[in-house]
Amino acid sequence: MITKEKILENISKIRVNKKITQKSIAEFLEIEQGSYSLLERGERDLTIDRLLQIAIFFKMDIVDIITYPNKGSYNKENEEDIKAILQIELKKDKKDQVMKLIFGDNSLEILNN
Template sequence: MDNILENIRTIRESKGYSQESISEMLNMTQASYARFERGATKTDLSVVRKVAVLFNMSLVDLISYPKKLIDPDLIESNMQVQKEVKATLTIEMGKEKKDQVFRFLFEDNNIEILNK
């Protein structure tokens, strides 16, 4: 997780954002954001996702920074035009781990899981 937090700090500074300005956009105190960025508190993935959105980046690119794996124009167009996407995913693992993976990938979106 340290690399992600280092990436967040590096990107924030390169974009000229202060910790205070980012904290305001995330609706948190500057002190809370500073602890988050330092890794002094438990890192909440939802905050990392919000930071990626603020930076107009995908979560994948935030993690892999400075390497870009997803075109930022695609992120912007996907945010503006939501299309229905159907996919089939087969995972062989224990139910608890599978539920954790789905929550990580799909957040709180409604997911219909078919166990075959």
């Protein structure tokens, strides 16, 4: 289970692994270093907006921060391997309409191939 504490722990680990100071993140976020320290320790609320700003600073996706040190639940390098299959049962007249909607005037050519 992903908790706020785990996300904050991940942020701290990423920051340390990247050799980034709390002060440099605080400056980017336009807050005091002490305020950032409170945020990282969970004594200040971590909003989605703030998490997005931290992700931008780290040059990471939010999902990669949340699932650190593992990559997110997806792998961008293999996105082209992902495919979806949609199966719909339609009467002939509706099928022709849907095919034309999806493929335009090429629908008959596609069906014949």
